[in-house]
Amino acid sequence: MIIESIVLSILIGWIRKGKLRYLGSIEIKGIYLFFIGGLFQVLLFAMADEQGSGIRRLLYDHFYVLHLLTYVIIMVPIFLNLKWRGLNLMGLGTLLNLIPIAANQGRMPVALPAPYTPNFDLGHVLLESGTRFKVLSDVIFIGPPYPMPKIMSVGDLLIMAGVFWLIQSAMMLEKTKSKINVESGNESI
Numbered sequence: 001m002i003i004e005s006i007v008l009s010i011l012i013g014w015i016r017k018g019k020l021r022y023l024g025s026i027e028i029k030g031i032y033l034f035f036i037g038g039l040f041q042v043l044l045f046a047m048a049d050e051q052g053s054g055i056r057r058l059l060y061d062h063f064y065v066l067h068l069l070t071y072v073i074i075m076v077p078i079f080l081n082l083k084w085r086g087l088n089l090m091g092l093g094t095l096l097n098l099i100p101i102a103a104n105q106g107r108m109p110v111a112l113p114a115p116y117t118p119n120f121d122l123g124h125v126l127l128e129s130g131t132r133f134k135v136l137s138d139v140i141f142i143g144p145p146y147p148m149p150k151i152m153s154v155g156d157l158l159i160m161a162g163v164f165w166l167i168q169s170a171m172m173l174e175k176t177k178s179k180i181n182v183e184s185g186n187e188s189i
Contacts, residue, residue, distance in 0.1 A: 086166025
């Protein structure tokens with residue numbers, strides 16, 4: 001989901017004559033927290049085990065709180081960088097994903113269309129009649145002819161749009177600065 005958004009944004013950025021090298025010129029405070037939160041989430045999903053012992057069982061027993069903690073970690077850089085509209089959109093999407101996860105024991109409910117059968121990791125659960133916040137759950141099915149079928153949420157779409165916007169903003173950064181300098185009567189370098 002994120003990969004498609006990144007690739008599409010870079011391609012459109014090139015078409016618009018943006019520069020990929022400008023991505024390195026944007027400063028995102030606390031960017032490492034995105035990676036720490038994401039890595040912690042991946043490790044939590046991989047290691048937490050109801051049948052395990054020691055740390056595996058401990059992670060399983062505290063999965064709900066630990067999963068929510070990963071979202072808190074991921075949200076910190078968003079609050080530190082409110083000037084980037086793409087990050088604001090990503091933050092809104094993350095918050096919209098957090099709502100059904102928090103309301104459903106730390107797991108994202110998924111509406112699985114037939115003929116697919118559930119094969120979820122610990123962070124997902126089948127959407128049922130008692131599921132809370134169904135509309136914010138993974139209910140948007142992207143299937144064939146799309147080569148990588150997936151089920152997404154409204155939050156996922158906003159996160160993708162935010163990633164797209166952030167990359168576009170960065171790739172066009174120098175053009176925007178030049179335009180502002182020309183309009184204000186200053187010579188651009």
